[in-house]
Amino acid sequence: MTADIDALLEAYRGRGREALLPALWDVQRAHGHISPENVHRISHVLRVPEADIYGVIGFYTLFHDAPTGRRIIRVCADPTCALVGADDVLHGLRDRLGLSGDGTTADGEYTVEHSPCLGMCDYAPAALVSQRGEDDIALPKATVDDLLGAWNGTYFTPAGDDGSVLLDPSLSAAPQTLSAYGDYRALRRAIFEQSPEEVIATVEASGLIGRGGAAFPTGLKWKFTRGAAGDIKYVVCNADESEPGTFKDRVLMEHRPHLLLEGIALAAYAVGTGKAIIFVRGEYPKATAILGSAIRESETAGALGAGIMGSDFSLDIEIRRGAGAYICGEETALFEAIEGKRGFPRMKPPYPTTFGLFGKPTAVNNVETLCAIPGIVKQGADWFKGYGTAESSGTKLVSVSGHVGRPGVYEIQPGITLRSFLDDYCQGVVGDLQAVLMGGAAGTFLLPHEIDVPLTFEDLRAAGSTFGSGAIMVFNRSTDLRDVLRRLGLFFQHESCGKCFPCQLGTQRQVEILERLDAPRAGDRERLHDIGLTMSEASICGLGHTAALAVLSALEQFPSMFDAEE
């Protein structure tokens, strides 16, 4: 085993701290955990202090510094999986294995853990399984028998319709191959017929705004990055989608890998770099594998790599795997993770367009945003603006979970109302609608009489809600919303990085109160209000700013839920 690890680490010799997460993944895959002896070895190869490596292991929940079972099973404990019995699966596993909580069996065969959202809310309950020495597997509609035995890990959501831009309705369950996707025509046109500035101008004219949640204009971001001083620049694709109820980027990566790769190549051409990195959340092993194959396929065909299509434009696209930290979806925390550090968000300014990955100008874009680019370059800004509204141009992917006839990812034209969307696309609400959590865990509750709001960035903002990353969670009257709030509170408490006091302390104080909603204490309403506003106004990053949104919304929408008994 020792010799194996030495041989494995030999591949990293000459590299530095940036190789830390990949090295930790390799060691854990072979060894099940990362022991003090192996931290010592990694420290010498990468020249990173042992204390720092220990700190990094402890930050990312998919890494273990103590021995684990040969099979590690993680079951989602977030709201939509809970609606369909995820707790029964988790408790069933523990019962069968004789475990009283999260832990490892005495024979060293199994480790069972509860997990934050695994991004498969359309196939709830979801689980992630790591078998020593093998690739990880994300398991849909998990049962105790599946998880302890052999499994069949395939899943697919039919998602597009005839008007689809991003999601082709003819897609099969298999990822689209390069020959099915076709030549990178938009990239060819850009390289041979357009200057980078022209590409940026087209994207700006299209009105495309970021699909990751912050809604920043994409063309402007590229313009800043291109204009920033410095020879070395990067394009980073943020594929760390991790918010409960959000899984659209997973579907894109698994089914439209070449659409994403072409979008990344266009971004790299536009900002002027030959290096791009896709940071994929650790819970998406299937998407990671599919993207890896797609990159090799394109490099072989000359659509990526050195001298693309015979031009002097070259692009190396690297995939980096995250290791279990929602915070790394925050762009600067994501850079820190790639740099081999704990995923703490940085202070802004400076912004990534001037000081990003490794301190270099960086354009960091969400998966869905980049997937919109090939269409825009190929068919023009006006074509894109033909979809949606003036302020929410183009199509938008929406992840729907919970009590609807058909959960999944849908491509919509902004402007359709939430009510029509639920009726026409999702086969309606199952049961009697109680509330919709709009925008994901960091979203707000809409009541049944409020669902005539048009799904656009501007209308939702005006209604005091948010499009966020496009997550819609639907709850009927059978749902205990106290339990939903408690689970959201646990999610944010678990995912706070701990850097700034408001979020580190606020997510803890918040969940303590949410856990006693069956019998609130006098003053809990005011406590939640103060905690929520303090996190929203004083935290460092977007996680802290939004960690109380759903609770603040519930205080307004369901005031009696917080009443203390006289």
Added chain:
Amino acid sequence: MTDDKIKLTLDGQSISVAKGATLLEAAREAGVDIPLICYHEATSPNGLCRICVVDVDGGRVLQPACVAECGADTRVETRNERVQRSRRTILEMLNASVNLEQAPEIQDMMTDYSADDERFPDARRRESEVIDDNPFYVRDYEQCVLCWRCVQVCAEDAQFTFALTLKNRGHETSVATAFDISMTESPCVFCGQCVGVCPTGALKPKVEWGIEQGWSDEELRRQTRRGRKKKDAE
């Protein structure tokens, strides 16, 4: 010359500061007090305690005065209702997790901001045993506010020793050595800089701690090896 200065309004006072000055520097120039916990002149500012937040032009979020630069023609409020709520709530939440008995400056802030020291009943406190594993200092992480200063001076801010790190995350974060080994097993060179920058009683010279424990002179000498030097001199 005038190009290097910008004007802004701070708590109603019109002031002019050097371009690039932080809001904290501007406040000091204007004679306005801003509370600070994590900030220290000798360490790289991380703007993480957020006790120094101020309101700039009524923006969506408050700005950390220690690191945020002054903007020309902005209107800064250092102690309006929003600012006071954030500062008070941060102090109340901190007090519910951490033993602040030996942090007089933070206790003064609690008084100043009318923080209720029982605001969060039944809160989970960060509890731990005092770690006494070397002759020079003890670590009592129940008193640690996670200002990061000790980790910073042990690393690139001063000593480049890298004995310390942060482990876990969120509310469960703590300062630790690799795999919690003792200080004597770690790369620590006992330079004492971490003890010097600790704003609470979390890091304390062993002599001071021994006196608090009521150790005899004999015990103090034995525990801190103060006897050896004396003997060598004789």
